[in-house]
Amino acid sequence: MTSTAEQIEHFIATLASLGGSAGNQRLLEALAWPESTYQRIKQQLIETKRINPGRGRGGSVALAPAEDTVVHIEKFEGQPTQPKTKDLQPNQAPNPEIDYADALWKAADKLRGNMEPSDYKHVALGLIFLKYISDSFEARHAELLEEDPLAAEDKDEYIADNIFWVPKEARWSHLKANAKRPQIGTLVDDAMRAIEKDNESLKSVLPKEYARPALNKVMLGELIDLISGIALGEGENKSKDVLGRVYEYFLSQFAGSEGKRGGEFYTPRSVVRLLVEMLEPYQGRVYDPCCGSGGMFVQSEKFVREHGGRIGDIAIYGQESNYTTWRLAKMNLAVRRIDADISWNNEGSFHKDEFAAKRGNDGAPIKADFILANPPFNISDWGGERLKDDVRWKFGIPPAGNANYAWLQHIYHHLAPFGTAGVVLANGSMSSGQSGEGDIRKAMIEADTVDCMVALPGQLFYSTQIPACLWFLARDKSNGKAGKSHLRDRRGEVLFIDARNMGQLVDRTRRELTDDDALKIATTYHAWRGEQNAGNYQDIPGFCKSSTLEEIREHGHVLTPGRYVGAQTAEIDSEVFSEKMQRLSAEWRQWQKEATRLTTVIEANLKELGYGG
Incomplete structure (x- = not known):
C-alpha cells in the first residue's frame, strides 16, 4: 500500500511537472486517484503550506514559494517527515525557476531506477531536446496554417526562422500518444533519425538508443509523460526559456551524480x-x-x-x-x-x-x-x-x-x-x-x-x-x-x-x-x-x-x-562590552526556548508513532 508520505511526494512531483500550478480536474486526472484521496492529500498540503489554493471555476492549486531558512517538522496524519533545511542565505530570495526544475529533476530521477546516471543522462536530455524542437515547430506551424496553409508544409519557412523541421512521425504529440506502447523505444529512435535526416546541422548528434532491451519501456513512457507536462506559457520564446533552463539544470544535476566524470562535460x-x-x-x-x-x-x-x-x-x-x-x-x-x-x-x-x-x-x-x-x-x-x-x-x-x-x-x-x-x-x-x-x-x-x-x-x-x-x-x-x-x-x-x-x-x-x-x-x-x-x-x-x-x-x-x-583589515568592534554581552545572552536564551519547543514537538510526534519515552 502506498504511504501518505509517498502520496504527498507524488502529488508535489506531478504538480511540478504541470508547471507548478494546475486546475483541480487536470491534476486529478494526471494523478489518476480517487476523488477522496486527492482531496485528503490536497488539504494536508494546504494546511502545511506546501501548496496554495487558487481561484477559477473548478478551483486550482499551486506550489507554495520556497520557505525562509528554518528547521521544522511537518506532520501528515501523525507521520512526521524528515526535518527539512533550506540552503538559502538570509538575504537570498527563493528562485521559483530552480525550484520548478528541481521538482522535475526529482521526479525524473525517481523514474531512473537502477540505470546509471551516465546512461540516463542521454535518455532524459534527448527527450527534453526533442520536446523543445517539436514545440518550436508546432508553434510556427500553427501560425503558418492561419497565414498560408501551403506554407505550413514548406520546410524553407521554418529554416528562415531558425526552427528545425520536424516530420509528423517525430512530433511530440505522436510520441506522447504512443508513450504506453511497448514499441515506444523504437518510435523515439525513428523520430531522432527522421529529424537528423531533415536537418543537416543535427546529423550524428541525437541519441538513438531508446529501443535497446536494457532500457525499461514503462519508465520511458512515464518519462515522456513527465516531460509532456512541462508548462511553457505563451509563445515559442517562453518554450525556449523554460526548456533551456530545464536542460541546463538537468546537466548540472547529472554532473553532480557522476562526480569526476561529470566535470568532464560541465563547468x-x-x-x-x-x-x-x-x-x-x-x-x-x-x-x-x-x-x-x-x-x-x-x-x-x-x-x-x-x-x-x-x-x-x-x-x-x-x-x-x-x-x-x-x-x-x-x-x-x-x-x-x-x-x-x-x-x-x-x-x-x-x-x-x-x-x-x-x-x-x-x-x-x-x-x-x-x-x-x-x-x-x-x-x-x-x-x-x-x-x-x-x-x-x-x-x-x-x-x-x-x-x-x-x-x-x-x-x-x-x-x-x-x-x-x-x-x-x-x-x-x-x-x-x-x-x-x-x-x-x-x-x-x-x-x-x-x-x-x-x-x-x-x-x-x-x-x-x-x-x-x-x-x-x-x-x-x-x-x-x-x-x-x-x-x-x-x-x-x-x-x-x-x-x-x-x-x-x-x-x-x-x-x-x-x-x-x-x-x-x-x-x-x-x-x-x-x-x-x-x-x-x-x-x-x-x-x-x-x-x-x-x-x-x-x-x-x-x-x-x-x-x-596581504591580510584582511580587522573590523573595529565599537559595541560596548556590557551591552554586547547582554544582547548575546538574550539571543542565546531565545535559541534555548526554540530548542525546547522543537524537542516537545518531536517527542509528541514520536509518541503518536508509538515510540514515546
Whole structure:
C-alpha cells in the first residue's frame, strides 16, 4: 500500500511537472486517484503550506514559494517527515525557476531506477531536446496554417526562422500518444533519425538508443509523460526559456551524480557566470577550445541579452574532443537557438586545431575577441612530445607531463589584437617551477600578457577537489576595448584578487559563488581596468591588490594572489562590552526556548508513532 508520505511526494512531483500550478480536474486526472484521496492529500498540503489554493471555476492549486531558512517538522496524519533545511542565505530570495526544475529533476530521477546516471543522462536530455524542437515547430506551424496553409508544409519557412523541421512521425504529440506502447523505444529512435535526416546541422548528434532491451519501456513512457507536462506559457520564446533552463539544470544535476566524470562535460554555472561577467563579451568572436556541453556559450548569450545587446553581434566557435560531450553541446545550444560553429575530432585542440583552419571573408585566419575555457587540470597524456616545434609555444615548450601551459599558450595564440581570455586552471599553475613551467610563466609575465589573477574558493567543481584559479590574459593592455568602454593603460600592472573565502556551501561537498560574489569580483576588475561607470579602483587588504611587474619579480614571478593582497583589515568592534554581552545572552536564551519547543514537538510526534519515552 502506498504511504501518505509517498502520496504527498507524488502529488508535489506531478504538480511540478504541470508547471507548478494546475486546475483541480487536470491534476486529478494526471494523478489518476480517487476523488477522496486527492482531496485528503490536497488539504494536508494546504494546511502545511506546501501548496496554495487558487481561484477559477473548478478551483486550482499551486506550489507554495520556497520557505525562509528554518528547521521544522511537518506532520501528515501523525507521520512526521524528515526535518527539512533550506540552503538559502538570509538575504537570498527563493528562485521559483530552480525550484520548478528541481521538482522535475526529482521526479525524473525517481523514474531512473537502477540505470546509471551516465546512461540516463542521454535518455532524459534527448527527450527534453526533442520536446523543445517539436514545440518550436508546432508553434510556427500553427501560425503558418492561419497565414498560408501551403506554407505550413514548406520546410524553407521554418529554416528562415531558425526552427528545425520536424516530420509528423517525430512530433511530440505522436510520441506522447504512443508513450504506453511497448514499441515506444523504437518510435523515439525513428523520430531522432527522421529529424537528423531533415536537418543537416543535427546529423550524428541525437541519441538513438531508446529501443535497446536494457532500457525499461514503462519508465520511458512515464518519462515522456513527465516531460509532456512541462508548462511553457505563451509563445515559442517562453518554450525556449523554460526548456533551456530545464536542460541546463538537468546537466548540472547529472554532473553532480557522476562526480569526476561529470566535470568532464560541465563547468559549474557560478564559475562560468563569473568568467562571462568579467570579460563582458558584448561583440565579436567567442571561442572555447575545450567547450564541454557549451555552458560558456549559453552564459555568453544570456549576458548579451541581459545587457540589451544583440545576440547576432557575437559569433561562437568551439571544439570538443569527446564525441558524446560534443553531442550534448550541440543539443544544449540548439535548445537555446544559439547558432554556433562547434567542431569535433578525437585528436583535440592541440593536435588538430580546428579554429586555426577558420578563415574570414578576406581569407585570413580569424582570431578570437574573447576566449573562455575550463580545460582539464594537469593532464599528463596530451602528446606534447610530438609538438615541440609548434608555432603556438611563443613563451616556451610546455612540459609533456602537464598541459596547463600548453592551454595558456594555445589560447593566447588565438587572441585577436585586442582580445582577452579567461581560463580556469589548477592553483599549481600560478607557482609551479617544474619542467620549465616557471620559465614559461616568467616569459608570459615579462611580455605583459597577464591582466588579472583570481584565487577561487575550494569545492566549486564536481570533478576535482583541487583548488582552482582564474587566469585573465590580454593581447594589448595599452588601450584595449571592452564592450562600449575604453580601458586605461595597464601595462606593467597585474590585478590580484583573493576570493578563497567567498561562496556558500550548497551541500556537504560543494560550494557556489553567489551572484553578489561574482558582482564584487567583476566590478573590482572593471574598475581596475578603467571602465566607465565602474567606479574608482582601490586596493583592499585581504581581497585585491594592483601590483607592478617589479613586485612580481621580487616574488620570483609567482602569481598566487595571497602573496600580494596581504591580510584582511580587522573590523573595529565599537559595541560596548556590557551591552554586547547582554544582547548575546538574550539571543542565546531565545535559541534555548526554540530548542525546547522543537524537542516537545518531536517527542509528541514520536509518541503518536508509538515510540514515546
